Amino acid sequence: MPLGTVVRSEISMSDLPAVASEQVAGTVDELRACTGLPFFAVRIDSRCVVEVAGQLPPMIPDCVREELQQLTHPKKWETNAGMVFYAVPFCVENRTRYAALGYIPSAKASVAQVTRCEPPADLIIAGSQAGWSARQLRHFWNECEALSGNVVERLITLAAEHLSGRSARLRLEDELDHVTCQLDHTYEEISLLHDLSRNLQVSQGPTSLADLCVRRLHALVDAGGSLILINDRSRRNLLHSRGVLPFEPRELETLIESFSDVEWSRPLVRNHVGKTLLGADYPRLSNFILVPIQEGQHRKGWVFCCNRTHGQEFGTVEAGFMNSVATILGTHVRNTELYQQNQDLLIGFVRSLVSSLDAKDPYTRGHSERVALIARRIGKHMKLPEGDLRDIYLSGLLHDVGKIGIDDRILRKPGRLTDAEFEAVKAHPTIGYNILKGLSNLQHILPGVRNHHENFDGTGYPDKLAGDDIPLMARILAVADGYDAMGSDRPYRKGMPNQKIEEIFRKGRNEQWDPNVIDAYFACREDILNIYATYSLEAGAPIDGSLSTISLDR
Numbered sequence: 001m002p003l004g005t006v007v008r009s010e011i012s013m014s015d016l017p018a019v020a021s022e023q024v025a026g027t028v029d030e031l032r033a034c035t036g037l038p039f040f041a042v043r044i045d046s047r048c049v050v051e052v053a054g055q056l057p058p059m060i061p062d063c064v065r066e067e068l069q070q071l072t073h074p075k076k077w078e079t080n081a082g083m084v085f086y087a088v089p090f091c092v093e094n095r096t097r098y099a100a101l102g103y104i105p106s107a108k109a110s111v112a113q114v115t116r117c118e119p120p121a122d123l124i125i126a127g128s129q130a131g132w133s134a135r136q137l138r139h140f141w142n143e144c145e146a147l148s149g150n151v152v153e154r155l156i157t158l159a160a161e162h163l164s165g166r167s168a169r170l171r172l173e174d175e176l177d178h179v180t181c182q183l184d185h186t187y188e189e190i191s192l193l194h195d196l197s198r199n200l201q202v203s204q205g206p207t208s209l210a211d212l213c214v215r216r217l218h219a220l221v222d223a224g225g226s227l228i229l230i231n232d233r234s235r236r237n238l239l240h241s242r243g244v245l246p247f248e249p250r251e252l253e254t255l256i257e258s259f260s261d262v263e264w265s266r267p268l269v270r271n272h273v274g275k276t277l278l279g280a281d282y283p284r285l286s287n288f289i290l291v292p293i294q295e296g297q298h299r300k301g302w303v304f305c306c307n308r309t310h311g312q313e314f315g316t317v318e319a320g321f322m323n324s325v326a327t328i329l330g331t332h333v334r335n336t337e338l339y340q341q342n343q344d345l346l347i348g349f350v351r352s353l354v355s356s357l358d359a360k361d362p363y364t365r366g367h368s369e370r371v372a373l374i375a376r377r378i379g380k381h382m383k384l385p386e387g388d389l390r391d392i393y394l395s396g397l398l399h400d401v402g403k404i405g406i407d408d409r410i411l412r413k414p415g416r417l418t419d420a421e422f423e424a425v426k427a428h429p430t431i432g433y434n435i436l437k438g439l440s441n442l443q444h445i446l447p448g449v450r451n452h453h454e455n456f457d458g459t460g461y462p463d464k465l466a467g468d469d470i471p472l473m474a475r476i477l478a479v480a481d482g483y484d485a486m487g488s489d490r491p492y493r494k495g496m497p498n499q500k501i502e503e504i505f506r507k508g509r510n511e512q513w514d515p516n517v518i519d520a521y522f523a524c525r526e527d528i529l530n531i532y533a534t535y536s537l538e539a540g541a542p543i544d545g546s547l548s549t550i551s552l553d554r
């Protein structure tokens with residue numbers, strides 16, 4: 001009989017399963033190698049012989065068959081016919097229970113040579129049913145080493161322990177594989193979230209983050225095509241895609257309409273689209289995952305990946321990645337909206353303050369805007385970063401806001417101020433500082449408001465700072481403020497010509513003003529002249545247009 005052939009036992013001749021697991025065959029071989037005993041395998045629930053490696057004709061006596069169902073440990077049976085039967089139960093990964101069975105001559109029987117020469121009658125029948133010839137059977141029986149029941153018991157106990165060890169090792173290997181796989185996924189997810197978290201600047205809006213998301217997701221889930229759609233505040237859809245999509249990006253919403261009955265509490269995963277009605281409408285769509293970008297009850301957009309490469313299907317791992325991305329995008333879009341609302345509110349506040357100041361002191365109308373623009377131009381020449389330039393501009397707009405707290409009669413006095421009146425006016429930097437210091441979003445502009453009247457030689461006010469102790473923002477504002485104040489008409493004098501102003505600047509270099517800032521002024525004096533001309537009193541103060549373009553972000 002060829003090795004590995006499946007044969008029928010006397011108890012299951014008509015119902016052999018078409019299953020012969022390699023693991024069962026391997027176990028039978030392993031037990032034989034481990035004990036030196038012959039074995040065949042029986043599936044316990046059906047009592048069918050499923051594996052015989054040509055070691056012996058399958059044979060299950062009544063005493064064994066009756067106990068097979070309850071068998072949990074190795075067991076041996078000795079029969080009156082001079083045979084020792086033995087069984088070792090085991091199961092394979094799918095939890096199907098098997099028993100490795102076998103039999104040999106009993107050592108007791110081997111004493112009687114007559115009995116030993118001829119196989120027992122039951123074995124002759126079993127051998128015949130299994131296709132063994134009488135000669136083969138006699139040879140098998142005489143070659144079998146006779147052992148006592150106790151020896152067999154010890155051997156199968158050792159074999160069972162060997163199997164348990166192997167089983168535990170396989171289980172551990174499976175668990176290790178599983179944990180390793182999960183670790184891989186977790187690492188990828190953490191890496192993805194880490195990348196995304198570094199790009200959550202609300203001042204940049206969702207565009208750059210969405211672009212990063214679609215790039216990372218596309219590679220991570222092996223998608224053929226990926227698309228992120230975001231509904232921004234202006235109700236325009238932002239579309240970011242990668243790879244090849246089976247439809248135009250803007251048609252994603254048409255696909256979504258096909259799932260109007262879905263509650264969208266979790267990602268929608270569809271494989272084998274071609275076998276569904278959807279396949280007729282989207283013949284180039286094989287499979288996809290669709291995840292809503294939610295923030296609370298508000299739908300902010302969609303994350304879509306489709307046509308997984310190499311014929312793979314989408315599963316829970318890919319859906320998990322996309323869900324994480326959608327959650328971050330939803331939160332980010334909402335944060336961006338809140339940030340924009342906050343910024344709009346602040347700009348409105350700044351606009352109100354500047355308007356209030358202009359109304360209070362009409363002689364200096366437009367002064368704040370011009371100082372802000374001139375200071376920004378000087379700062380740009382000094383190669384300050386864009387964030388600092390925004391701060392300088394905003395600080396310029398609000399540098400004299402403290403004058404709101406000065407008596408109108410002093411501010412509007414047509415003649416020269418008395419010493420007492422001048423002392424009152426000198427309080428405006430501190431008053432301005434106190435007005436704004438409670439606003440967390442304006443903290444970074446406070447140095448300009450408080451210290452724009454400090455002199456470089458330490459003779460200014462209110463803190464009598466000198467040199468580099470004066471914040472750079474304030475040193476730049478001091479030059480811009482001086483330029484505009486000297487150039488503009490006042491009730492008690494006409495504005496000075498540029499030549500005169502520059503003469504004063506040269507004289508005050510190192511005394512009233514920072515020499516580096518004065519140098520920067522002279523380097524871009526043409527641009528400053530243009531700013532002054534464009535934003536002069538006659539031209540009005542186009543403050544709204546300028547404010548709408550600034551950002552209060554640091």
Ligand SMILES: [Fe+2]
Binds near residue numbers: 399400452453481
């Ligand atoms: Fe001032």
